[in-house]
């Protein structure tokens with residue numbers, strides 16, 4: 001990392017710096033509110049309906065309350081004995097009380113419905129996101145842009161959907177509040193409308209200006225903020241903790257933190273001070289505006305254009321609308337800011353969506369997997385990982401894929417399993433292109449133990465059962481554990497199979513790399529599928545566990561098809577066919593005896609390993 005925080009790209013989403021101010025907000029508001037409204041409706045339709053009814057009722061109550069206030073004031077300001085005036089005003093006074101009580105009740109109802117809506121929206125947004133990311137093709141995870149989009153949707157999108165929900169409820173409430181004040185003033189006397197504008201414009205200017213400052217500041221600080229997050233992960237997460245200490249990199253991490261945290265702090269201070277100044281100016285202007293409003297009201301009363309009682313009501317309405325307008329401006333600004341994160345989230349869902357197509361399932365026990373001139377290039381890679389590979393795997397065969405690091409073995413195994421689609425060429429299961437087969441049915445026939453298996457943060461039992469989560473077979477569970485050596489691991493755990501395997505939770509246990517691998521092998525065995533793909537399953541295992549795994553592999557191979565990837569050439573000696581890959585191409589194939597007789601790369605690698613072990 002360099003000292004220049006600018007080296008990090010600005011976020012991928014665009015900040016619309018040209019279109020600023022109220023124009024930006026007014027233009028973008030419908031676009032950002034619509035998806036949030038739909039989300040609210042999908043998540044909690046009843047609460048959404050209730051909130052709409054209650055907000056409208058609250059607005060109506062406010063409007064009728066103002067009319068009644070004018071009535072009360074008219075009676076009180078009329079001529080006659082005070083007692084008579086109060087008595088005459090009583091019915092209207094009761095109405096005012098009733099209207100405000102109703103408004104209060106509605107506002108409590110809105111708050112309760114609001115409390116139900118936000119968690120429901122969050123829950124729905126999360127479910128849609130996880131569903132989408134679990135349903136995308138594996139290759140999407142190799143596409144940096146897609147991956148980045150997904151993380152933005154997860155990290156920011158979810159959070160801001162929740163905030164947008166709150167702001168939308170606030171926005172609708174404040175619009176109705178203003179509508180109530182404006183409509184009652186218009187009915188009382190139309191000349192009061194320009195008077196209202198006079199009072200609220202300075203305040204609205206200040207709130208809008210302050211929100212703009214916040215937006216511009218966010219645009220400047222967002223890169224720094226992302227970088228602080230990255231440093232925060234280095235400083236506080238478990239994974240990098242050991243290496244940072246081993247390399248004595250603590251001062252370096254702190255230096256990285258300061259490099260970005262100082263300008264971020266300065267930016268925050270600048271924004272805070274500028275906002276405070278704007279608010280100060282806004283208050284002063286609002287004060288002047290209010291004074292002018294009162295003078296104008298006084299003149300209107302003096303000229304007998306407006307009765308005194310109506311002018312008094314106008315003062316109350318003006319104060320109510322100023323408060324509502326402040327809320328409206330703030331909520332709409334925040335909604336627009338949050339809209340870009342919501343749009344990010346929705347764009348991710350769109351890009352991840354696959355229309356469901358009903359395809360035929362592959363037969364239960366396929367007799368042949370055939371690859372014809374298969375090439376494959378990773379989405380962001382300049383060169384092909386596999387070129388023109390052809391091979392046939394017959395039922396019951398054990399085949400081995402060997403070759404140097406990066407030669408394409410894992411990629412080939414994933415193509416065989418139907419996890420990747422070839423860039424060109426065909427992968428056929430029993431003569432049918434995997435493209436035309438139901439993906440789930442192919443996955444159902446495969447068990448794969450990968451180089452870097454998942455460490456499920458669950459119990460030991462769940463770690464093995466995850467191989468086929470809906471298979472409830474304790475006997476098979478114990479057998480898989482015995483075949484992989486996982487039983488020894490489980491025996492040593494404080495609560496046996498029920499021990500939680502995650503240090504992140506209280507009472508959780510951590511395992512060594514080899515112990516995790518034994519559980520992964522057990523998981524593969526528990527899955528019990530006709531095609532086994534083993535990608536370096538024994539690399540982190542000790543000699544005893546490795547021996548046990550190969551013994552069980554030999555037993556399993558009698559009734560299954562096995563694709564074995566390994567660098568340990570002694571383990572592939574008995575394979576029916578060995579394929580040697582070099583830089584993505586299949587350069588040699590045959591039995592161990594044939595390849596040794598060929599005297600090519602395989603023989604060379606084999607002799608090298610034999611010599612290494614002999615020397616050791």
Ligand SMILES: Nc1ncnc2c1ncn2[C@@H]1O[C@H](COP(=O)(O)OP(=O)(O)OP(=O)(O)O)[C@@H](O)[C@H]1O
Nearest residue numbers: 142378381385403404405406407408409410411412
């Ligand atoms: N997700 C990926 N995105 C881009 N390129 C990748 C990806 N995974 C692998 N590659 C590239 O594809 C090539 C083949 O990788 P692969 O993992 O199939 O090799 P391998 O033979 O299994 O290697 P190893 O023996 O080290 O496990 C390599 O050049 C690697 O850099």
